[in-house]
Amino acid sequence: MAKDKRKQTNFDPKSLVTGRGPGQSRVTFAPNQVIYAQGDSGDAAYYIESGWVKISAVSPNGKEAVVAIRGEGEFFGTRCLVTGRTGTTSALTACAAIRITKSALIRLLREEPDFAVLFAKILVCQSIHDQENLVDHLTNSAEKRLARALVQLANAEEGGDSRPISTPINQGILASMIGTTRPRISFFMNKFKRDGLIEYRRDGGLRVHDGLRKFLLEP
Secondary structure, rough: OOHHHHHOOOOOOOOOOOOOOOOEEEEEEOOOEEEEEOOOOOOOOEEOOOOOOOEEEEOOOEEEEEEEEEEEOOOEEEEEEEEEEEEEEEEEEOEEEEEEEOOOHHHHHHHHHHHHHHHHHHHHHHHHHHHHHHHHHOOOOHHHHHHHHHHHHHHOOOOOEEEOOOOOHHHHHHHHHHOOOOHHHHHHHHHHHHHHOOEOOOOOOEEEHHHHHHHHHHO
16 A cells, blocks of 8 residues: 555656647747637646746736746646636746647546546645735735745745756746836845845856745744
């Protein structure tokens, strides 16, 4: 029984989501490219191999709200299993993904128990993160929201020293992610740098230090 549990825990979706199976194909998207629009019919889901995408929704009065950010190792477009597109998804950065048709995804869920367990776990984790981000947006300052976004982008975990953000994210993207202006992002980023919470690398990338995660815990 323990052996089966370990197998499920270590199961890698890329063993089945390869881009070569029935109903699967590899796709790439340029920064700012719309992948699908709000109101489109849902005929496929996507598994991100690299890059970041933004999921947003537009209210009847034309105001846009960022619903979620998805990155490497995550799925998006999974609402195709139950409904059409309730939001617009666009690439924040250059993005590589595997497109899985609705019928192919249903077949995997029915025929591959390990995949079904992991898929459910990933969706639950994404839902938890989305709820945390909503609470963060409603209760925290823009500075704390930016810190949280940087920690998430770097996948910085408790006890870690520092982690690089693998895909370059410009200040305009960060402003869009947390719902503020680019000048405010610039102000906070400079403050984080002065305080030793982040570090700009020579290649133009960004390294997030553990102190930024601890900053989030401060009242």
